[in-house]
Amino acid sequence: MKTLCWNTDDAVWKHWNQIVSVDSLLVRAETFEEVYQTLEAASSSFTYCFIYLEDKFFSKQVEEVVALCSAFPKQKVIVFPNQSSQAAALRLFSVGVSGQCAPYIGKEQLSLVLSVVDSGEIWGGKAFIQQLIMQSTAPAEIHNDELDDLSERELDVAHSVSKGLSNKQIALEMGITERTVKAHLTSIFKKTNTKDRLALALLAQTRYAVH
Incomplete structure (x- = not known):
C-alpha cells in the first residue's frame, strides 16, 4: 500500500509512520504544489492521500483539498485536521473526501478507518454524523x-x-x-x-x- 502524505509537522509524520501497517509506504510532500504534481504524475499509484490540516493555514488548506478532489476525483483522500470544524468537515465531505480523523489516531483505529473507506463508505466520526443528520432535516432555503x-x-x-x-x-x-x-x-x-x-x-x- 502506497500513501501520499501532505504533512508539515514532524511529530505527526513520525506518528503516522509508527501506526501504518508493515506493508505500507508513506511518501511525504510538504506543499500543495508538490502534492498536485505528484498525483498528476502518478495518481493511480497511490492507494490513499493523507492530508494534515494545520491550524495556521486551516481555511486555505481546506480549499486546496477541495481543489485536489476536483482535479483527482478517483483518489481516496483522508484528512487529519488539527482543529475541530463541522463547517470544514461538511465542506470536505461534500466534494468527495473519504474520511476525517484525529492527527494522532491509534493504529487499530486507523486500520478500521481504512477498511471502511475501502468498502466505499466515508469515515467522519460521531460528531460529523450528528451534524449531517441535523442538516438533512433543516429547511433547504436556510441561508x-x-x-x-x-x-x-x-x-x-x-x-x-x-x-x-x-x-x-x-x-x-x-x-x-x-x-x-x-x-x-x-x-x-x-x-x-x-x-x-x-x-x-x-x-x-x-x-x-x-x-
Whole structure:
C-alpha cells in the first residue's frame, strides 16, 4: 500500500509512520504544489492521500483539498485536521473526501478507518454524523437569503468559489483579471458577512447544491 502524505509537522509524520501497517509506504510532500504534481504524475499509484490540516493555514488548506478532489476525483483522500470544524468537515465531505480523523489516531483505529473507506463508505466520526443528520432535516432555503444582495457577477464568483476554483481559474473562466476577482470577493465577504473562502463556499453550496 502506497500513501501520499501532505504533512508539515514532524511529530505527526513520525506518528503516522509508527501506526501504518508493515506493508505500507508513506511518501511525504510538504506543499500543495508538490502534492498536485505528484498525483498528476502518478495518481493511480497511490492507494490513499493523507492530508494534515494545520491550524495556521486551516481555511486555505481546506480549499486546496477541495481543489485536489476536483482535479483527482478517483483518489481516496483522508484528512487529519488539527482543529475541530463541522463547517470544514461538511465542506470536505461534500466534494468527495473519504474520511476525517484525529492527527494522532491509534493504529487499530486507523486500520478500521481504512477498511471502511475501502468498502466505499466515508469515515467522519460521531460528531460529523450528528451534524449531517441535523442538516438533512433543516429547511433547504436556510441561508440562501444572504446571497440575495449580490450582483450577477458576484453570484458567479461565489458559485466558482463553491466549486473550489482559485482566483486565477475564476478570472480565466469569467474573462476578467485576478484583481477584479479579488475586488468582487471583498464585496461579497462584506455583503454576506463571511470572513473567508471556506465560509463563502459553504454558504454558496446551500444555493447551488454542489457535490
